[in-house]
């Protein structure tokens with residue numbers, strides 16, 4: 001039977017789901033103010049997430065095996081967004097007042113108010129996850145956890161070359177595996193046919209899925225015929241494969257590659273003639289193909305190295321992410337604020353204020369510095385209230401600071417009100 005939520009029918013097929021938090025974040029960030037805009041800003045930030053017993057009777061069962069992953073994706077609700085409002089265009093702080101489409105940003109104000117954070121998984125104890133490198137505030141409802149798997153979650157450059165696979169786990173490289181299979185087919189068709197009991201001889205196009213529309217069908221050739229020098233189709237296959245790689249040059253084919261290509265395109269009669277018309281050794285077509293391959297590979301690598309926009313993993317982002325118009329700030333502490341921070345101890349047994357998440361004065365100072373360096377102010381504050389004091393809290397610390405031209409200065413450090421009890 002279908003469940004109902006108010007007037008709206010809740011069906012998966014319609015994309016309506018009734019969410020139930022699997023737990024709530026306990027975070028070193030108490031308020032939105034001063035919380036980093038992305039988890040990478042403050043690697044020392046910490047949080048913990050207890051899987052709710054109302055979701056799983058035995059929460060520890062649900063996280064079994066998770067300790068084998070270094071990072072986890074956390075899907076959560078921006079529960080402190082205030083009224084649910086969203087606009088098609090937003091002004092991300094990094095654009096310093098300029099607008100862009102909400103879906104090209106990580107703005108919390110979006111139609112479904114769902115956040116996504118990649119956090120480091122420090123440890124798993126029972127049904128509790130200990131996280132670091134986070135940007136979620138205290139009490140954030142968590143909808144789901146998924147392991148971060150770089151093999152799936154980080155796009156890889158298109159690998160054209162079987163050599164790139166050496167020493168790598170091939171299971172996760174289906175595309176390149178296909179290409180390698182096709183090379184194997186070209187080098188040694190019999191080997192492939194032996195692996196395929198239902199087929200007498202391989203058809204690399206079908207076998208590999210590689211786009212080789214012009215590739216002659218080598219299906220009908222017997223290994224004996226190939227051995228007897230009837231290697232035309234095999235060699236054509238290898239040249240077709242290489243010609244496919246021309247595309248990677250974006251039309252700017254280097255002359256050396258073009259020379260190889262000419263040779264590769266010649267018919268067998270031409271290939272076996274020297275310039276003076278004397279018969280030559282039969283051209284090793286596969287060698288030509290491999291040389292072309294090598295050249296393409298070098299070219300692709302160079303293109304990656306010279307490119308400003310592309311990352312080595314074949315991804316790219318707009319320049320406002322990489323070279324934001326908002327510079328990082330220098331951070332300094334007044335001697336007084338530094339002394340105040342030194343009063344915080346690691347455990348509350350010793351009397352006086354103590355940290356809940358940080359392990360030392362240095363960690364706390366570093367975390368405060370990273371948060372301030374990324375300039376946590378809103379664009380409005382940055383532009384309209386430059387000389388106002390800025391307050392935020394981190395762990396059990398309440399911080400007062402101000403911003404000047406290119407810097408932030410910490411003026412005062414006090415125990416955060418909410419944690420004053422423990423300090424006592």
Ligand SMILES: C[S@@+](CC[C@H](N)C(=O)[O-])C[C@H]1O[C@@H](n2cnc3c(N)ncnc32)[C@H](O)[C@@H]1O
Nearest residue numbers: 032035036037078079080106115116136137140
């Ligand atoms: C820009 S969002 C990015 C969040 C996430 N990494 C993402 O990409 O979806 C991070 C900001 O959301 C705000 N925030 C964090 N937790 C929140 C919550 N539970 N409700 C509302 N806002 C929150 C904080 O001000 C933080 O600086």
